[in-house]
Amino acid sequence: MKPALFEYVAPRSVEEALDALAGDEMARPLAGGQSLIPTMNFRIAAPSTLVDLRRIGALEARAVEGDVIRVGAMTRQRDLERDEAVRRANPLIAEVLGNVAHIVIRNRGTVGGSIAHADAAAELPCMLVATGGSVVARSTGGERTIAAEELFLFHMTTALEPGELLTEVRIPALPPRTGYAFQEVARRHGDYALAGVCALVTLRDGVCSAVRLAACGIASKPTRLAAAETALLGAPPEGEALADAAEAARECVTAGDDRQAGLDYRSDLVAALVRRTVAKAAGRVEGRA
């Protein structure tokens, strides 16, 4: 459990980091190391150079700007979780982060690191898809914004190009008259989810005027539960519509049987979690009795 030989650099600016990455295709950015370091110790990953981003202060900036929460990629997960301004702008974020591993891991793990790692069962990518967020990617060639649903391609695979660095995560603030909820089932507290569902429900006159649902752990990437959303639109978030939504969500489950959950179990889980998170989210819509 010792990594293979590698070089280590710790640049102080994004530009230097991009240069280091551009010059070496086997180089990897280090952004907290909570996943990368174990895979190196197992010698599953053997990067030639680790470009440690921890000294780049610019990547730790975060701000709530109007409807958008801008989170520097190197923001520690625990810092984001405890950020009061962020909590006010979108309380879903803290609720999701409370399910990410354990406090000691969140103290080191970064927001950008988890999203770029793109584990299909991870909570933060699921939250980003549910909220309709995006990321900013920079390379020596320039900068682009990638929407969450375009970012995640497959388990641990993103649309980031070689030499491209995820520098910022943009999460929309909670829209008005919108309730939120995240719930997951994991074998142990802090484990990756067997299935998790993130729900955002906007109510107008008692019916759903907007619904965003995403799930983790049920497919090869974080997944929008589009059919379930459709079933709820224009209907009250309860009764038959909710039951239909839960049933519709089953279609999105493609993760095959693994050692912890069969397909049937995952399907039942996602249906139950849709019912529970939608109900909880609807109950949290401000001004709703």
Add this chain to the structure above:
Amino acid sequence: MSTRRFGERIERNADAALLRGEGSFIDDIDLPGALHAAFARSTVARAKLRSVDVSAAEALDGVVRVYTCENIGALDAPLPLLIPAPDLTHPKTQRPLARDDVFYVGQCIAMVVAVDRYVAEDAVRLIEIDYDPLPVEMDLDKAVMDDAPRVHPDVPNNVAGRFCVETGDTDAAFAEAEHVTRIRVRLERSTAAPLECRAIAARWEAVTGELTVWDSTQSTLSVRGGLASLFRIDEDKVRVIAPNVGGGFGQKIMMFHPDEMLVPLAAMELGRPVKYIEDRVENFIGASQERAQIHTLEIAAMKDGRVIGLRDDFLHDTGAFIPYGVAVALVSATSIAGPYRIPNFRVTFRPVYLPAVQVTPYRGCGRPHACYAIERAMDQLAGELGLDRFEVRRRNFIGKDEFPYLREGLIFADGLHVSHDSGAYEEALETLCRTIDVDGFRAAQAAAREEGRYLGLGLGFYVEGTGLGPYEGGHVKIHPITGKVYVNTGLTDQGQGHETVFAQIAAEQTGARVDDVIVVEGDTGAFEWGVATFASRAAVCSGNAIHMAAVKARAQIVEAAANMMECSQEDIELRDGAAWVKGTDRSATLAEIATATNPLRYAFNKPSASATQFAPASRHDGPQLAEGRTPGIEATDYYSPPHATWAFGAHAAVIEVDPELCTIEVRRYVCIHDCGRMINPTIVEGQVMGGIAQGVGGAFYERCEFDEDGTPLNANFMDFLMPYATEVPDVEILHSETPTPLNPLGVKGVGEAGTIPVAQVYASAVEDALRPFGIAPIREAPLTPDAIHRMLRQARKS
């Protein structure tokens, strides 16, 4: 009492240093110039080795030596069978480094010794191993079939031996029975997973011919004996030290693991210290595992619930080798009747070879298996007879006045007979029922069901044969300079708290302050007679030996103090680190007494100067050290138990099951435990709680998984689900104290207790919670959410 001693809640005296990170584990021992070892391990479960090419590894910069079976001389032979048995007809043990064949993924094929572990691991990856894979069967049931592939070509049906233990007349009991309950239960493989993996360091001093080995072992003396024998060195020239050991749970009782002989060999051959620190993956695939058994159990009962007979036939997964004999399976077989009279029973069992890492005892050692089988059966019997689960147990307990209760003809793992020496089983169950409030629970359960919530009550009763022989020794000496009491014994500590409880035992007799008792164990240089730490035996064996030595030391102290202060021995009382003349303020400290009893002429310090103010410690004519006497205050004694002493206890839990998510929440967990007289209730609770935590692992989380080719699937802490603190319930621990008549202290062992009934408690509670759904009975441990899901789905279908 002004000093706190035996029976008191004294804080563990080793924790402060450990919590500050000042412990000294093997990897903390700095050996200048040390080399580091890493192993090339088989990646195939069963194969012929076509070739092993180490040339590229040898050529790597920083590699000092690569060992294979070709260059380890006399060590290239099967390792010893530690516990032979006549019925173990096909014993197999592994070689330190594979020759011609590999038998499991993880088996050592070559050892690289290099300047550091990084280079050693780089070199391991350069070793080219050409395998010719052979077919395997990983399913325990199928492995015994006639056409199953054999792990060892000369072992038909993969069966290492056929065993039968019996008491009473089983067939007659079944002929007489009014009701027979049959069940089949299965427990899965798990592993001890100590916080500190296995580790060893060795240093050879060519000038003096001395070999020093630091080993994260439970058994320094056995390792010393083994190394002296292997390398033909006098035992006096081999010193084995177990410094702080980060948990063992049985895995570190085994000797030899290959590294335990290869690392000393390399140190001797290369003339430099060598270290091997096992990593977590190696611990999973290369150390040892335990727990898998399949029992087919029948109990013969009368309509009133009395069980008059039992038949059990079980398969025991022993892995690819059986170095520790059938200890685990034999403990299962002889513990199968639990706390119940069941006067007639027969247990047949077969240890079965599977191409997986060897099975050796893991905390519980066969007892959790037996407990799960009999307690699941008792629950089923209650259901079939329409009796309450608690009532069926009450009707079968060995009664308080029936002790000692001998199970005629049964021989326990210590080679001695099975006799429950003392107990109060029914009383313990009553306390448990009262505490968990069974009637109150039933009302709460009914109310919860109205709300669509499902609560279940589970219970499990267990007994545990503890304190197995053959013997341990104790040495007590009072240091003449400091007056501190030194205590030694031959076994070792892995965090249990020996240094605290042994200090209490010695303090109780000598009058020393507990803080002034220094316990040194796990060092063959400190005490060289004894066995090892296993089978919940340290408090029983070493505890009593230390007690007996301390009683002798006390007599020496009292005699000397009476002489010094010119009073009768009856007037002496020992407390606060001194001997006092009762009812006066006259006293002599233990340092003064220890000094005065040593006829030496120099006043080193205050106590030795003041000792001369007293009358002589010894009154006699002739030589100053009287004939037959030894200088100072010092005594040694040994305790050898007549047979195991049987501890017991019962657990109950209220568990809520979410039938949609198939998750569980433990609402309440109560444990009542009896280990005879308690030396220190805090330490007892720590042991019980730690055991329960490991039991929770076996009940709901931990399972070592393999694919059908024998490749481990979850050999790491991400995929092997050891429970976190968040998964272990708060436990209310109640004590019952029934002293054993077998030893002077009246103590029984407690090390393994907590682990034993937990899987049964969880199964029993979940079954009770989901009764309205009509689920099939739970027969497999660990239980999982996926399994709950399958049961519910099955129930809905039918």
